[in-house]
Amino acid sequence: xxxxxxxxxxxxxxxxxxxxxxxxxxxxxxxxxxxxxxxxxxxxxxxxxxxxxxxxxxxxxxxxxxxxxxxxxxxxxxxxxxxxxxxxxxxxxxxxxxxxxxxxxxxxxxxxxxxxxxxxxxxxxxxxxxxxxxxxxxxxxxxxxxxxxxxxxxxxxxxxxxxxxxxxxxxxxxxxxxxxxxxxxxxxxxxxxxxxxxxxxxxxxxxxxxxxxxxxxxxxxxxxxxxxxxxxxxxxxxxxxxxxxxxxxxxxxxxxxxxxxxxxxxxxxxxxxxxxxxxxxxxxxxxxxxxxxxxxxxxxxxxxxxxxxxxxxxxxxxxxxxxxxxxxxxxxxx
Amino acid sequence: xxxxxxxxxxxxxxxxxxxxxxxxxxxxxxxxxxxxxxxxxxxxxxxxxxxxxxxxxxxxxxxxxxxxxxxxxxxxxxxxxxxxxxxxxxxxxxxxxxxxxxxxxxxxxxxxxxxxxxxxxxxxxxxxxxxxxxxxxxxxxxxxxxxxxxxxxxxxxxxxxxxxxxxxxxxxxxxxxxxxxxxxxxxxxxxxxxxxxxxxxxxxxxxxxxxxxxxxxxxxxxxxxxxxxxxxxxxxxxxxxxxxxxxxxxxxxxxxxxxxxxxxxxxxxxxxxxxxxxxxxxxxxxxxxxxxxxxxxxxxxxxxxxxxxxxxxxxxxxxxxxxxxxxxxxxxxxxxxxxxxxxxxxxxxxxxxxxxxxxxxxxxxxxxxxxxxxxxxxxxxxxxxxxxxxxxxxxxxxxxxxxxxxxxxxxxxxxxxxxxxxxxxxxxxxxxxxxxxxxxxxxxxxxxxxxxxxxxxxxxxxxxxxxxxxxxxxxxxxxxxxxxxxxxxxxxxxxxx
Numbered sequence: 001x002x003x004x005x006x007x008x009x010x011x012x013x014x015x016x017x018x019x020x021x022x023x024x025x026x027x028x029x030x031x032x033x034x035x036x037x038x039x040x041x042x043x044x045x046x047x048x049x050x051x052x053x054x055x056x057x058x059x060x061x062x063x064x065x066x067x068x069x070x071x072x073x074x075x076x077x078x079x080x081x082x083x084x085x086x087x088x089x090x091x092x093x094x095x096x097x098x099x100x101x102x103x104x105x106x107x108x109x110x111x112x113x114x115x116x117x118x119x120x121x122x123x124x125x126x127x128x129x130x131x132x133x134x135x136x137x138x139x140x141x142x143x144x145x146x147x148x149x150x151x152x153x154x155x156x157x158x159x160x161x162x163x164x165x166x167x168x169x170x171x172x173x174x175x176x177x178x179x180x181x182x183x184x185x186x187x188x189x190x191x192x193x194x195x196x197x198x199x200x201x202x203x204x205x206x207x208x209x210x211x212x213x214x215x216x217x218x219x220x221x222x223x224x225x226x227x228x229x230x231x232x233x234x235x236x237x238x239x240x241x242x243x244x245x246x247x248x249x250x251x252x253x254x255x256x257x258x259x260x261x262x263x264x265x266x267x268x269x270x271x272x273x274x275x276x277x278x279x280x281x282x283x284x285x286x287x288x289x290x291x292x293x294x295x296x297x298x299x300x301x302x303x304x305x306x307x308x309x310x311x312x313x314x315x316x317x318x319x320x321x322x323x324x325x326x327x328x329x330x331x332x333x334x
Numbered sequence: 335x336x337x338x339x340x341x342x343x344x345x346x347x348x349x350x351x352x353x354x355x356x357x358x359x360x361x362x363x364x365x366x367x368x369x370x371x372x373x374x375x376x377x378x379x380x381x382x383x384x385x386x387x388x389x390x391x392x393x394x395x396x397x398x399x400x401x402x403x404x405x406x407x408x409x410x411x412x413x414x415x416x417x418x419x420x421x422x423x424x425x426x427x428x429x430x431x432x433x434x435x436x437x438x439x440x441x442x443x444x445x446x447x448x449x450x451x452x453x454x455x456x457x458x459x460x461x462x463x464x465x466x467x468x469x470x471x472x473x474x475x476x477x478x479x480x481x482x483x484x485x486x487x488x489x490x491x492x493x494x495x496x497x498x499x500x501x502x503x504x505x506x507x508x509x510x511x512x513x514x515x516x517x518x519x520x521x522x523x524x525x526x527x528x529x530x531x532x533x534x535x536x537x538x539x540x541x542x543x544x545x546x547x548x549x550x551x552x553x554x555x556x557x558x559x560x561x562x563x564x565x566x567x568x569x570x571x572x573x574x575x576x577x578x579x580x581x582x583x584x585x586x587x588x589x590x591x592x593x594x595x596x597x598x599x600x601x602x603x604x605x606x607x608x609x610x611x612x613x614x615x616x617x618x619x620x621x622x623x624x625x626x627x628x629x630x631x632x633x634x635x636x637x638x639x640x641x642x643x644x645x646x647x648x649x650x651x652x653x654x655x656x657x658x659x660x661x662x663x664x665x666x667x668x669x670x671x672x673x674x675x676x677x678x679x680x681x682x683x684x685x686x687x688x689x690x691x692x693x694x695x696x697x698x699x700x701x702x703x704x705x706x707x708x709x710x711x712x713x714x715x716x717x718x719x720x721x722x723x724x725x726x727x728x729x730x731x732x733x734x735x736x737x738x739x740x741x742x743x744x745x746x747x748x749x750x751x752x753x754x755x756x757x758x759x760x761x762x763x764x765x766x767x768x769x770x771x772x773x774x775x776x777x778x779x780x781x782x783x784x785x786x787x788x789x790x791x792x793x794x795x796x797x798x799x800x801x802x803x804x805x806x807x808x809x810x811x812x813x814x815x816x817x818x819x820x821x822x823x824x825x826x827x828x829x830x831x
Contacts, residue, residue: 011683011726197700198693205690208679215637215670215677216691216744217662275681 014280016321017269021284021291028295041298049176055290056183057082058260059283060238062268063190064115064231065261066282070194071227072207072274073122073129077136078235079257081114083250084144085239090153090249093162100165104240111236112229114140119225129228137258144251152250155243169244179241186234191279203227207274263310264289267317288313335360336381336493336524341390343376345731350376353390354550356543360492363515363525364553365535368545368568369735369763374528377545378495381526382414383407394493413486414495417502417761418674419478421470428453428466431485456488460514475623476507483514494518496527500534501761504623504789505824512538530763531790532561544568568764585613587650588783589752594644596633603629603640607809609802611752611783616774618798618815619787621827626807627787628671631754634785635668636661648752662691667745671756671787677741678729684740685711685725692747714743719769735766742770746777753777755786759793771797791820805829 009015032042041047061078068075085107092103114136121132155162171178194200202223206213214220238257243249268285270277292313296306337357343350351373358364366374379385381392383401392399394410401407404414421430428450429436437445437452453466462480470478479499486494500508515525515538529535535542536556544551544567551567559567587610594607603626611617619627632638634646636655646653648664655661661668670676679687688711689696696706711725718739722732729737738758745753755774759767774797778784788794794801795815803811803826811826 007727010728196702196704198697198702199700201686201690201693201702204682204686205679208681209675209677211675212670212677212679213690215635215658215668217659217667218690219659271681275679 013269013276014278014284017267017278017281017284017288017317020267020317020320021288024288024291028291031295031299033298042295045175047294047298049172049180051287051290051294052180052183053177054294055286056177056179057238057242058257058264058289059183059286060186060234060241061257062261062264062282062286063186063279064234065258066265066268066270066277066279067190067194067203067227068129068231069262069265069270069272070203070207070274070277071224072210072272073224073227074133074262074272075115075118075228075231075235076130076133076258077114077118077140078231078238078261079254080137080140080144081111081232081235082239082242082254082257083252084114084140084147085111085236086243086253087144087148087153087239087249087251089240089243090155091147093166094153094155097160100163103166107240107243108233108236111239112233115229115232115235116225118232119228122228123221123224133228141251148249148251150251152248152252155247155249166244169241179245182237182241186237187279187283190230191283194279199223199226204275207276209275260289263314267314269317269321285317288317335395337391337393338377338381339391339393341377341380341388341392343373343380343385343388350548351388352548354545354548355390356550356553358524358526358541358543360524361519361522362540363519363527363538364541364543365539366526366528366543366545367530367532367535367564369547369765372545372568372763373548374545375497378414378497378526378528381407381493382412382495384414408489408491411490411492412495413489413491413493415479415482415486415497415499417498419475419482421478421481423471424469426467426469427457427464427473427481427484430470430481431456431466431488433485452488453484456484460484460487460517474507476503476510479503479511480514483518487518491523493524493526496525498528498530498761500529500531502623508534530761532564532764535564536561565764585615585781587611588613588615588648590645590647591634592645592647594642594646596629596638596640596642598638598640603638603807604633604642605808607644607802609800609809609812611785613781613783614778615800616778616784616786616798618794618801619785619804620791620794620801620823621804623789624806625804625827627804628756629807630804631668631756631785631787634661634752635666635754637668662748665748665751666754667691667748667750667752668754669741669745669756669758671760673734673737673741678737680728680730682729683726684715684720684722684729684732687729687740688714688725688743689747691744695747710747711743714746715740718743718773735762738762738770739766742773750777750782753782753784755784757787757789759788759790767793791823794823795820803827 028042029040032040035041061082065075065078088110089103089107092098092106098106118133118136121127122129157164169178173181194203202218205216205218206220206223210220242253264285265282266272267288268277268281270281289310292309293306296309335358339355341351341354354373354377368374376385380388383404383406386402399410401410422433431453432449437448439445450466457466462484464473470481499511503511518525539556541553541555542559542564543553544564546568589611591607591609594604595602596604607630609617619630621627629638633640634655636657685707689707693702696703696710708725715722715725720739721736729740732740758770774784774786786798798815800815801813801818801823802809803813803823805827810829813823
């Protein structure tokens, strides 16, 4: 029985992180503070949507990060790309008067272009992605500061400022904030891409064995570049959400977001060696981080302690993902 | 001296050893034979402490020997030499011998004097013609393997396990290896070696232990069993001698190579290559190790970015090899020699591994048509007799022979016009070999052209219509199979300027 089970786990990698998420969710319910009326505060609709809203930016970035990591690469530039896109969004809608649609296209294009440069440097320039994206991380931040003249740009509404349509990012539908929809839609789209599309297979293939992928006739350089373009594009999208939610484009924002995204991807069971992992897992990973900081926040636990706990969670998650560990655990308990 | 008793082992729910029991006396050379997936490697990995979890007992002398890791086993006098050598090319022989167990002086400084003195002593004992300060990368594969053996000697191992020690060696390297094995035996060492080459078994072994499908079938002294008996025991069925028919009516020409000369970074690796290949023809490429067999195939596949002169006609049109993906679009496909590093996707399922190259054909708007994919893959797997539980299991859970069949299905799904097979039967059991060869013959009879390399000449003679012989990158002969023999082929392979 346990053998079949472990085989099932091996063939369905998304299962462990999703079970982890469910486990954490249940724990959150158990440890939820209770309101004076006797309700569980954690389970309140507003609280749950709040969790989702808070993770949606990191979530969107993590989707792109997952794709890059699956190809056995890494993208350190997403935090800076977010800041750059947030800055161009604020300037686009305010100073350059591009209007709603063009501003968004601009933000996405900026992200995609940075991603393309990352991909090209890695693929054709044969620079390790760690180095190439480290360079982009620095350069994109510098470019954002250059555009904004080292200041953040506030977004206001009215004549000569942002159109009312730009408020859509801070609205809710059925009580669910707009950025949450974006996060979920993006996750679903790329989950389908990985599972059902040829490109998805190719991404797994080059992460699993690049040499074999090339000999099997895959256009490895283009596939890897596509992965970085997705990552840049989604970081750009996160930047637009970021600016629109804060009514501000700040070139100094997004510092360290790349590491939060990597943490979510790793907790979601994706291997940094590439070739192994799922979008479902990353979704669970993002939510696990969100739930934990939420429940700790509800109990008034301070940031210092939260960060220490997050470190522990990352290690624990990775240890639990290791199949052999799991396997031995089963065998001994028998 | 060494005793296995009722050894059982399962991998993810599949039992691969069903209670193996036998014993080996001290100072014997024992060959372990059996088809792929018979459990030979698993059994040896258990002995060497690489697989610590199993049921049953292993005894050495009268001591229980349940090793938790290879280091444990080494301490108890058991060393294993893997098919892929575990050596560091940039270090010297001596440093490799002591790798991980270096002698140190105060402050953790390496005691190089002791290291080289000890290494030289071991090498001398072993009639090794190099100083222990020689860099490993300056040795041929054959001598590198000797370094692995020297490593075992330094540890004073009493039991030495060799996993397919000859698969990468040339003929004279093999005979040198056998000499050394006899030398070790005369010093009372016990040697267990896994091999797929029966000729070698009869050359060097004292006893043969036969495994089939995880069962131990018996251990035979070498003079009490014949080759035919052994083969029948291993596979339990007859293999036809010749798989390819010669009733090859003159079909249209598929590929013509005229005066091909190719060089990379100034070094010429192919010269005077001239041949033509008709549809339905199987051309063998023979040659010693490093003669340029793999290079010829990879060059035709567009994998080697090389300057070349001469002419290549494919289907009567001038053809220029550009890249793997370009070749595939021309229905020229290549099966790499090295499964592990060049072909399999270890994280992925059998289905994934099989269909990856053919996805453009079985997808629409970029989406993979899963049903069609499943059917295509299943059909191939049935055809190739892949032994598996499900198409969703990960490829490393299969034995080498079955992995190779999955990879063959990958190239077959492309419906190739020209199939380039680089050592397709390397490290594969006799049964799978026969199946793969009959498959190649069938494919050719449907009109594909096949070029195949092998370091085993009898195999080429069994399956090919013609054989091209390379020596140091130069074509030295193009022989018709019914009129040639291994001796002639070898003499061309050794031919030098």
